[in-house]
Amino acid sequence: xxxxxxxxxxxxxxxxxxxxxxxxxxxxxxxxxxxxxxxxxxxxxxxxxxxxxxxxxxxxxxxxxxxxxxxxxxxxxxxxxxxxxxxxxxxxxxxxxxxxxxxxxx
Numbered sequence: 069x070x071x072x073x074x075x076x077x078x079x080x081x082x083x084x085x086x087x088x089x090x091x092x093x094x095x096x097x098x099x100x101x102x103x104x105x106x107x108x109x110x111x112x113x114x115x116x117x118x119x120x121x122x123x124x125x126x127x128x129x130x131x132x133x134x135x136x137x138x139x140x141x142x143x144x145x146x147x148x149x150x151x152x153x154x155x156x157x158x159x160x161x162x163x164x165x166x167x168x169x170x171x172x173x174x
Contacts, residue, residue: 093161100157104150106142113146117154121147 097117104113110130114123130139
């Protein structure tokens with residue numbers, strides 16, 4: 069019985085440590101910026117790690133009033149590229165922490 073209590077206390081300490089690590093990782097990620105581009109490099113979209121768009125850079129040549137559809141498509145590509153970089157960083161950052169959960173029996 070005492071051994072079970074010690075194991076439970078150990079698991080709780082590990083869980084608290086992992087929670088602190090996750091909070092620190094989330095804060096660090098939120099403060100990081102990611103810049104996505106579309107294939108031609110005419111548009112760049114910068115987002116934060118918490119997926120807020122901070123900046124959109126357009127080269128003047130990309131703006132064609134007769135082809136707004138292309139501009140919209142390129143904006144979507146650049147934005148999705150930036151967001152996929154955030155997803156990859158989240159996976160890298162939190163992947164190691166979540167692996168520790170398996171050691172706790174989760």
